[in-house]
Amino acid sequence: xxxxxxxxxxxxxxxxxxxxxxxxxxxxxxxxxxxxxxxxxxxxxxxxxxxxxxxxxxxxxxxxxxxxxxxxxxxxxxxxxxxxxxxxxxxxxxxxxxxxxxxxxxxxxxxxxxxxxxxxxxxxxxxxxxxxxxxxxxxxxxxxxxxxxxxxxxxxxxxxxxxx
Amino acid sequence: xxxxxxxxxxxxxxxxxxxxxxxxxxxxxxxxxxxxxxxxxxxxxxxxxxxxxxxxxxxxxxxxxxxxxxxxxxxxxxxxxxxxxxxxxxxxxxxxxxxxxxxxxxxxxxxxxxxxxxxxxxxxxxxxxxxxxxxxxxxxxxxxxxxxxxxxxxxxxxxxxxxxxxxxxxxxxxxxxxxxxxxxxxxxxxxxxxxxxxxxxxxxxxxxxxxxxxxxxxxxxxxxxxxxxxxxxxxxxxxxxxxxxxxxxxxxxxxxxxxxxxxxxxxxxxxxxxxxxxxxxxxxxxxxxxxxxxxxxxxxxxxxxxxxxxxxxxxxxxxxxxxxxxxxxxxxxxxxxxxxxxxxxxxxxxxxxxxxxxxxxxxxxxxxxxxxxxxxxxxxxxxxxxxxxxxxxxxxxxxxxxxx
Ligand code: SF4
Ligand code: SF4
Numbered sequence: 001x002x003x004x005x006x007x008x009x010x011x012x013x014x015x016x017x018x019x020x021x022x023x024x025x026x027x028x029x030x031x032x033x034x035x036x037x038x039x040x041x042x043x044x045x046x047x048x049x050x051x052x053x054x055x056x057x058x059x060x061x062x063x064x065x066x067x068x069x070x071x072x073x074x075x076x077x078x079x080x081x082x083x084x085x086x087x088x089x090x091x092x093x094x095x096x097x098x099x100x101x102x103x104x105x106x107x108x109x110x111x112x113x114x115x116x117x118x119x120x121x122x123x124x125x126x127x128x129x130x131x132x133x134x135x136x137x138x139x140x141x142x143x144x145x146x147x148x149x150x151x152x153x154x155x156x157x158x159x160x161x162x163x164x
Numbered sequence: 165x166x167x168x169x170x171x172x173x174x175x176x177x178x179x180x181x182x183x184x185x186x187x188x189x190x191x192x193x194x195x196x197x198x199x200x201x202x203x204x205x206x207x208x209x210x211x212x213x214x215x216x217x218x219x220x221x222x223x224x225x226x227x228x229x230x231x232x233x234x235x236x237x238x239x240x241x242x243x244x245x246x247x248x249x250x251x252x253x254x255x256x257x258x259x260x261x262x263x264x265x266x267x268x269x270x271x272x273x274x275x276x277x278x279x280x281x282x283x284x285x286x287x288x289x290x291x292x293x294x295x296x297x298x299x300x301x302x303x304x305x306x307x308x309x310x311x312x313x314x315x316x317x318x319x320x321x322x323x324x325x326x327x328x329x330x331x332x333x334x335x336x337x338x339x340x341x342x343x344x345x346x347x348x349x350x351x352x353x354x355x356x357x358x359x360x361x362x363x364x365x366x367x368x369x370x371x372x373x374x375x376x377x378x379x380x381x382x383x384x385x386x387x388x389x390x391x392x393x394x395x396x397x398x399x400x401x402x403x404x405x406x407x408x409x410x411x412x413x414x415x416x417x418x419x420x421x422x423x424x425x426x427x428x429x430x431x432x433x434x435x436x437x438x439x440x441x442x443x444x445x446x447x448x449x450x451x452x453x454x455x456x457x458x459x460x461x462x463x464x465x466x467x468x469x470x471x472x473x474x475x476x477x478x479x480x481x482x483x484x485x486x487x488x489x490x491x492x493x494x495x496x497x498x499x500x501x502x503x504x505x506x507x508x509x510x511x512x513x514x515x516x517x518x519x520x521x522x523x524x525x526x527x528x529x530x531x532x533x534x535x536x537x538x539x540x541x542x543x544x545x546x547x548x549x550x551x552x553x554x555x556x557x558x559x560x561x562x563x564x565x566x567x568x
Contacts, residue, residue: 001402001425004436006378013371020372023365024303034310048339048484050324068492071236096239096330101338102487104471110324150317154354157314 034158039139041146044163045112050097052113053088057132060085060107066099075099078128085128091121111135184208190552192220200563202556206549214544214552216537221564229527233493234260237527238330241514244531245565246327247290247312250276250283250319251507253332256529258413259516260334262501264494266466270415271459272336277415278452279322279331280505281445282349285356286315287508288396288438288560295435295557296367299376304367311359314352321345333491335463340483346453353446360439368439377431381543381555384429391539394532395510396437397559401429407506414505418455419448431558438560461485493522507532509560533566 036043045051062084067075074092077084086099086108100108116137118124126135139145148160190202199220205213223244229237241256242249254276261268268276293308316326322345323329323338331338367373383393388401398405406423408416424440426433460467462485469488470479478484498520504513510532519525536559543555 001404001427002436003427004378004432016369016371019365020367020370023362026362032310034313046321048324048482049320063489065489065492069235069487071232071239094239094328095325096328097324098235098330098487098491101485102489102492104474104489106474106477152314152317152348152351152355154351154358157310157355157359158317 032156034156036148036150036160039141039145040143041148041160042115042139043160044147044149045114047112049110049112049114050095050100051111052090052095052116052135053093053100053131054109054111054134055086055088055128055131056107056109057085057128059105060103061105063104065102065104066108069098069102071096071098080128086131087125087127088131089125090116090118091124113137185212188549192217202552204544204549204552209549211544211547211549211552214541216541218537218563219567222567223564225529225568226527229524231523233522234334234496234524235491235494237524238333239328241529242328242330243564244529244568245507245509245533245562247562248283248287248508248565249327249329250279250331251505251512252531253330254280254414255503255505255507255512255514256516257332257334258503258505259501259514260496262503263496263499263516263518264334265497266335266463268336268463269460270457271340272461272463274415274452274456275337275341275461276332277419278341278449278456279319279329279337280414281448281452282315282318282322283329284508285442285445286312286319288442289315291508291557291560292363292367292435292438295560298553298557299373301367301370301373304363307359307363307366311356314355318345318348318352321348333462333485333487334494335466336461336485338485340461340485341453341456342483349449349453353449356442356446360442363439368435374432376551376554377435377558378428380431380551381547381558382428382430383539383543387542388429388539391542392535393510393539394535395506395508396441397434397536397539398510399423400426400433400437402427407504407511411504413503415452419451421448431554434558434560466490495520495522509533509562509565510535529568531565531568533562534568536561537566 064077066086067077072092072094074089075086078087097110100110113136147163149163150158151161153159186206188204188206192199192201201217203215203217204211225240242252245252289308289312293305296304319329320326323331383401385402388398388403404425421444424437426437466488469490470486474486478486496518498518500517502515504511512532513530515528516524517526540559540561544552
């Protein structure tokens, strides 16, 4: 069991005050900022990131496992031209990726897209047709978006490197 | 010249008398790290009593659990403590595994410890950031959240999500560690070690912080035990209790680590315990990366059910486990199980009763913050109002975790 030192002498305390100010000054001169200037800069997410999901309609065998495992009831089965297909409600999905992991024929895939905005709730529901298209919502800006990747750095914590 | 200034100049300063007793509401709009109302009864600036009005972020985890399949509960039980979700996930799965009676391969156990320690570091840094900003030290706030991000990146690379990881499944874990993640972790450890020195310079050894935390919210050993304190708060009061040592789970029986214990029981000691726990966690991560055994990450019983084509693609190709259909609605045998882990904030316990159906008959979740409600209330009594935030922050109390 440890105890911390008590009754420190005033000189040591003064030293510690100076140390605190010194540490602050060090970061004032050499800041280690990790702010990402979104949307001018946008992060490319690592493979395996559990972003929005895409369906491959022709691969799906309509086994309903994805709808069964979905913890948020986001995935529902619908019948389209006699074939059972899943549809997803992004208003409910928690991006656990269970549906992707359980699909026996890999008809579902995680994409690296996670930033999307919708103006009404109905748009959050993707029917099988919309669900089986690549979905992305690039920001509408005049300037091109700089795609960056986050990397861990020994000195700075996180640095963003241009993605190429 | 106005009358008042004249009076002051004549030396006849009159002060408006503040009522001696009064009541004050702190919150419920986010008094700290979540929604809660702290109802403070004051006498002058001494706190006579506080009443914690909790429940603003109640998610009804226990009741919902009776209506959902076992697998559906994983994301739900993580929600109360999103920044400590690996631990929530692990304790629940450990209870389910006891009912299912499955063995977990050693590599998966190491990976559980790995994810848990990364999560513990992130959780402690978060807690220190919140603690700092409570006392007006906004540098600590920025640093805590920034430095935590490094560890969150590792969790993201390992599990695919930043905070709600849903990483642990009955029988194992979902993804394997890769050399890239190990390299990231090594860099993160180097960075955090260096940064902790600066943390000490600007925060821990800062005489301003010491003046605000030493001898504030002192919890004696006896009180800590009587009030049911857990985790770093308990260890800062001189009780050497840690579930990782007392009842080793995951790979903790094979890891060398010390549990920091301090005698004083004040807000400063609690901060020191957290700082040292971060150091211990990093030591454990290094050991895990050195000693992690090769092998499978999912129990054979479930592994064999994965279709061979998928195994080839995911396990051999990407070191990921995919789920056999079994998981969608498995029915454990009748039985009950209790499991506990040392979460970031202390002992976390799950009690699960199975009646043989696909849904638990009853699930009880006892979180560390839940047990801090009593501690917080008792500690605040008799202290100065200005110390309320210090006590709150130093306990690392997290309202959503308490409300469940
Ligand atoms: S990611 Fe999870 S919540 Fe979303 S649809 Fe799939 S199973 Fe449901
Ligand atoms: S699990 Fe796969 S194959 Fe089965 S219904 Fe869902 S998407 Fe189709």
